[in-house]
Amino acid sequence: LKKQKVIIDAEQTQASSEQDVPKKITYCSELIENLMNSSPCIVPPGQPSTDSQDVAQESREGQLTRLSNAITKELYLIVEWAKLVPGFDELCRTDQIALLTAGGMELIVFRVIYRSIPFKDYVYMNSTTLLLREDSYDVLNKEIVDMILDVVERLKPLAMDEVEFACLKTILLTDPGE
Numbered sequence: 001l002k003k004q005k006v007i008i009d010a011e012q013t014q015a016s017s018e019q020d021v022p023k024k025i026t027y028c029s030e031l032i033e034n035l036m037n038s039s040p041c042i043v044p045p046g047q048p049s050t051d052s053q054d055v056a057q058e059s060r061e062g063q064l065t066r067l068s069n070a071i072t073k074e075l076y077l078i079v080e081w082a083k084l085v086p087g088f089d090e091l092c093r094t095d096q097i098a099l100l101t102a103g104g105m106e107l108i109v110f111r112v113i114y115r116s117i118p119f120k121d122y123v124y125m126n127s128t129t130l131l132l133r134e135d136s137y138d139v140l141n142k143e144i145v146d147m148i149l150d151v152v153e154r155l156k157p158l159a160m161d162e163v164e165f166a167c168l169k170t171i172l173l174t175d176p177g178e
Contacts, residue, residue, distance in 0.1 A: 034086045035166040042115060042162075063139040070126045074108050085170055099173055106172050109148065114165050116152045123148060 082088050082100060091099070115124040121133040123145060136145040160168075 031086060032163055032167070034084075035170055036163065042111070042165075060138060066129055067125065067139050070129055071108060073126065074111060075104060078104060078107050078111075081169075082173055085173060088173070102177070103173050107169060110169060110172055113148055113151050113155065114160070116148065117156055117160070119152075121149060 079100060082096070088096060088099075112123060112125060116122060119130070123131045123133070123136045123140070125131065131139075133145060133149060
């Protein structure tokens, strides 16, 4: 009799968990769809060079100005994206700011890494700024550039798609660490 009861309980548990699966799949599908709909453009628009010189030939001041503008635009896109992430708008303003402050730099770097994956030894800042590794050293810290390009090389074999990218960005936003 005990053996029969265990089998019946197991069948009931399996039946109830099978009923939960469609709900979980539907919820996950809706969540993924909402994350994809919230995703800002992957390659933000850049500021065209006003000189006829190539970006690599720009003065250091000009390159720093372009980089600063690119980071500002990137931060704007991240804030606008975060507002559309499911559940983010339900947080109090203080918590929203805390998450964006804590994860902002990681989100910028992750977006740059993702954009740079199709290229070999280039940092893809925005639509008008694609810097060769050596040229990046003029405006960015060498260790940061090397770290970014190292991560790019390690991510290439994973063939990350936009859904995975959106999920990972959301994790970076909601769990920024220490």
